[in-house]
Amino acid sequence: MFKTSAEQILSPFGPVLRIIIFTKYGKFQALAEYDNPRSAYCAKKTLNGQGIFTSDCFIRVDYSKFTSLAIKYNNEKSRDFTRLDLPSGDGQIYMDQPIAAAYGIQNNIVPSYTGAAGFTPNMSFSQGAGSLVPPLPTAVRSLAPPGQRTYPDFSENSVLLVSNLNPNAVTPYGLFILFGIYGNVHRVKIMFRTKEKALVQMADANQARLAISYLNGQKLYGRVLHATFSKHHTVQLLRGGRDDQGLTKDYSNSPLHRFKIPGSKNFQNIFPPSATLHLSNIPSCVTVDDMKNLFASTGCTVKACRFFRNNCRTALIQLGSVEEAVHALIELHNHDLGQNRTLRVSFAKHTI
Structure with missing residues (x-):
């Protein structure tokens, strides 16, 4: 049912x-x-x-x-x-x-x-x-009586069709980072002939639904992103060493997956895109001004930034818009901050 x-x-x-x-x-x-x-x-x-x-x-x-x-x-x-x-x-x-x-x-x-x-x-x-x-x-x-369905069944599909992309700015890595907020992305393929469209393969159908619910209608590089289920059930990789111009990437074994560990607290920290980002894994030597300058270097307007009182390795930063926050997340998630620490960026639950 x-x-x-x-x-x-x-x-x-x-x-x-x-x-x-x-x-x-x-x-x-x-x-x-x-x-x-x-x-x-x-x-x-x-x-x-x-x-x-x-x-x-x-x-x-x-x-x-x-x-x-x-x-x-x-x-x-x-x-x-x-x-x-x-x-x-x-x-x-x-x-x-x-x-x-x-x-x-x-x-x-x-x-x-x-x-x-x-x-x-x-x-x-x-x-x-x-x-x-x-x-x-x-x-x-086209609904038919039970047992005689004539409409597509996307209930177990983990591949998304993402359209209305900016072909001059979007990359497989950028889509991997963005959709990776809501699940583990296994493969990304930007269409060779129509670079305004891409296929994103999530780990399972639940993660695909979650990504659609939060990212469909979100602005990315000046365009409103559209995300829905694809008719394909897997993203095919090119065979025989054919050159795809870097448009197809396999991230199945990426160390950047957020949901590798069952029961991880990351499952409880999934929030919709917002202008405020949650930052973690920050070295103790990094200051508020350092973080403001880093995010400003991506072209964002930094409105506020503060560290958590009980955890100096965690901070919130508020940018000028949700679209700016999306761009900054793509650019700076996993950014090397020194002292063997890379920045972890996600959308925040609260504003500053």
């Missing part, structure tokens, strides 16, 4: 952060949390009342009174795409049980959503018959 229905139906409207599937009064229901109100608005406007599986089975979509989901298990009944470290757990959740207690849902009553602040529903959507509703995605239009 989870892989073949809920995720496939909801993901075309935007990154889905969390999903819970449960049974109430003998009927399957679900709670889904998007990363922004616009995606939730579009999903409701498009899917509510649509036929699914059979001609007499219609899906009903409405806004929940819950404001966020805190999922404890990643399995067929619940999934947190931002947490790769959650255990699988087991068992069916019924609404006869207190679901808010079972999952830690924030039970705040909110008014019916009428549109995100500053959001105009017809942004990039075609209008028809006076309706501000985007066209129904193929993944929904």
